[in-house]
Amino acid sequence: MSFVLSKLGWALVKPGNVLAMLLVSGQLLQVSGRSGLRRAGWWLTTAGILAVVLITLLPIGQVILRPLEERFPQPDLPDTVDGIILLGGSVHTEMTADRGQPVLNGAAERITEFVKLARRYPDARLVFTGGSGFVFSGDLRETDVVAEVLDGLGFDISRILFERESRNTYENAVFTRALVGAASGGTWLIITSAAHMPRSVGIFHKAGWPVVAYPVDYRSAGELMWGPDLLAGLDALNEAMREWIGLVAYRIMGRTDSLFPGPA
Numbered sequence: 270m271s272f273v274l275s276k277l278g279w280a281l282v283k284p285g286n287v288l289a290m291l292l293v294s295g296q297l298l299q300v301s302g303r304s305g306l307r308r309a310g311w312w313l314t315t316a317g318i319l320a321v322v323l324i325t326l327l328p329i330g331q332v333i334l335r336p337l338e339e340r341f342p343q344p345d346l347p348d349t350v351d352g353i354i355l356l357g358g359s360v361h362t363e364m365t366a367d368r369g370q371p372v373l374n375g376a377a378e379r380i381t382e383f384v385k386l387a388r389r390y391p392d393a394r395l396v397f398t399g400g401s402g403f404v405f406s407g408d409l410r411e412t413d414v415v416a417e418v419l420d421g422l423g424f425d426i427s428r429i430l431f432e433r434e435s436r437n438t439y440e441n442a443v444f445t446r447a448l449v450g451a452a453s454g455g456t457w458l459i460i461t462s463a464a465h466m467p468r469s470v471g472i473f474h475k476a477g478w479p480v481v482a483y484p485v486d487y488r489s490a491g492e493l494m495w496g497p498d499l500l501a502g503l504d505a506l507n508e509a510m511r512e513w514i515g516l517v518a519y520r521i522m523g524r525t526d527s528l529f530p531g532p533a
Contacts, residue, residue: 282514284506291317321499328493330505335489337512338463340531341470341482350393351455354480355383356441356469357399357411358462366409371418376462378485380415383460384424394452398432398441438469439524442476453478462486464512471525
């Protein structure tokens with residue numbers, strides 16, 4: 270139930286959707302017959318237009334995103350590690366099913382860095398965890414797509430332990446811990462997007478698994494990039510707000526070890 274509610278809740282508060290609702294509501298109110306409603310509609314429309322201008326011209330999304338992405342620096346890799354965990358979120362399962370070939374999204378660096386680390390540590394245990402993040406999902410799971418991608422690239426997928434039932438990061442941690450069992454001791458690297466790393470590490474630590482962060486898939490540069498670019502600004506804002514809201518929600522539910530998890 271919490272999975273479905275989180276998806277519905279995010280759809281309501283996603284910045285792009287909120288912006289659209291502001292503009293549509295404002296226009297509908299302005300065509301009503303009552304002056305009070307027309308005035309409210311004018312204010313809503315004006316607020317929506319102002320938000321579009323600010324998101325287009327100013328790096329608002331980057332400013333909100335950067336603290337998340339810089340929370341965990343690139344680690345000093347040890348000589349050996351016991352295991353490497355790759356979180357799902359780098360493929361589009363529904364589009365893959367429709368098109369008949371693997372479709373990667375903007376987080377494909379998760380897969381490429383996973384392969385690099387797996388070759389650097391040939392004795393490490395490898396785990397991929399990811400089912401489907403869609404409320405109404407088909408039979409295809411992220412694990413199926415990632416296995417096809419890696420196999421097609423010539424990687425030995427027999428090295429990888431696949432967990433295919435999880436639908437969110439909390440289930441990633443719980444299901445993978447149960448799958449790996451006692452072998453979860455030692456040094457384990459976790460690979461996911463830099464903005465998603467604080468929430469991921471907090472969840473795994475709460476589950477009793479002291480993983481080491483290996484962030485990838487950065488969406489902000491070292492210096493702020495100025496517009497005008499509405500789509501890029503809105504994309505960064507959506508990504509940042511999803512993680513900040515997720516951090517608060519997961520902390521309230523007791524699924525993370527702190528409000529803003531960081532390096533130990």
